[in-house]
Amino acid sequence: MISERTRLVIEQSRRIFELHRQEWVATHSGQFVAIEPxxxxxxxxxxxxxxxxxxxxKYPDRLCHTLRIGHEAVFFIGQMGS
Known part of the structure; x- marks a missing residue:
């Protein structure tokens, strides 16, 4: 279970991400973005x-949330095809 603070950081960061999603997908697809909410x-x-x-x-004492732009998940763990 995650802490309430972590949950808030994720929610706030995802809101920021959604505001910029179209622009960032067009200009930074495949990159990672760490958001300090x-x-x-x-x-x-x-x-x-x-x-x-x-x-x-820049913010050593704050939490950030990191996403990979244009991808459903930050990391892929698994096997592709046979």
Missing amino acids: DSGEWFFAESFDSAVRAART
Whole structure:
């Protein structure tokens, strides 16, 4: 179970993401975006780690939520085809 604070960070970050979804899919598809919802700032990067690191560098004591633009999930774990 996730904490109430984490749940709020996810909800607020997803709202910010939805406001920019069309623009970001057109300009940053395949990239990762870490969203720090208290400031409303976001950080694009080619890797999950780089996006989180950018957010944590600016806001070391805040939680961020990271998504992969244009994908249903941040990571894929599994096997493709046979």
